[in-house]
Amino acid sequence: SQQGEEDPQALSIQEGENATMNCSYKTSxxxxxxxxxxxxxxxxxxxxxxxxxxxxHSGRLRVTLDTSKKSSSLLITASRAADTASYFCATxxxxxxxxxxxxxxxxxxxxx
Amino acid sequence: xxxVSQDPxxxxxxxxxxxxxxxxxxxxxNRLYWYRQTLGQGPEFLTYFQNEAQLEKSRLLSDRFSAERxxxxxxTLEIQRTEQGDSAMYLxxxxxxxxxxxxxxxxxxxLTVV
Numbered sequence: 085s086q087q088g089e090e091d092p093q094a095l096s097i098q099e100g101e102n103a104t105m106n107c108s109y110k111t112s113x114x115x116x117x118x119x120x121x122x123x124x125x126x127x128x129x130x131x132x133x134x135x136x137x138x139x140x141h142s143g144r145l146r147v148t149l150d151t152s153k154k155s156s157s158l159l160i161t162a163s164r165a166a167d168t169a170s171y172f173c174a175t176x177x178x179x180x181x182x183x184x185x186x187x188x189x190x191x192x193x194x195x196x
Numbered sequence: 197x198x199x200v201s202q203d204p205x206x207x208x209x210x211x212x213x214x215x216x217x218x219x220x221x222x223x224x225x226n227r228l229y230w231y232r233q234t235l236g237q238g239p240e241f242l243t244y245f246q247n248e249a250q251l252e253k254s255r256l257l258s259d260r261f262s263a264e265r266x267x268x269x270x271x272t273l274e275i276q277r278t279e280q281g282d283s284a285m286y287l288x289x290x291x292x293x294x295x296x297x298x299x300x301x302x303x304x305x306x307l308t309v310v
Binding site for chain 1: 236
């Protein structure tokens with residue numbers, strides 16, 4: 085079974101707009117990571133946020149983490165057509181530090 | 197290239213046949229992971245190795261599945277007596293030791309069982 089759930093499942097926006105997606109998870113975590121996947125390709129790591137952090141930035145990405153609500157959000161600002169991809173959150177549980185548990189992902193389409 | 201390499205990229209096999217996939221991780225990475233991903237879903241954890249030791253296996257990994265990492269470098273994933281339900285993308289990833297690091301994924305092996 086998968087650990088997290090992303091919301092929304094799909095998101096369609098125009099270039100220049102911001103894209104926000106959310107992730108909820110079930111167990112205590114060591115950290116939470118966001119990955120991106122282009123169609124039919126492998127996953128690329130975007131950003132990692134530790135359980136004792138609340139917000140993190142990397143370029144046009146902003147990630148928040150609320151451990152009390154067991155949720156995280158990923159914001160992509162000023163989106164570009166090249167941001168079209170599926171985005172997954174993945175958690176590292178505290179009771180199983182060796183593996184990532186992924187959600188089902190949010191499919192983002194950015195139209196020019 | 198020092199990324200994670202998987203071979204083959206695509207495999208079509210008949211039901212009942214055995215298949216084996218190979219993963220070459222980033223050379224200095226101790227940890228190696230196998231995941232399975234079906235269309236529209238996130239990757240599902242199968243198993244992981246720390247060096248040559250297989251430390252955890254998912255219940256998804258039936259008796260028909262076996263993974264090895266004999267010398268702590270490359271790994272193989274074998275599926276015996278393939279079934280149509282095994283059709284999926286099989287992803288390999290590696291990471292340095294430690295829980296606070298990202299995983300680096302290969303491009304995956306797409307298996308189609310006909």
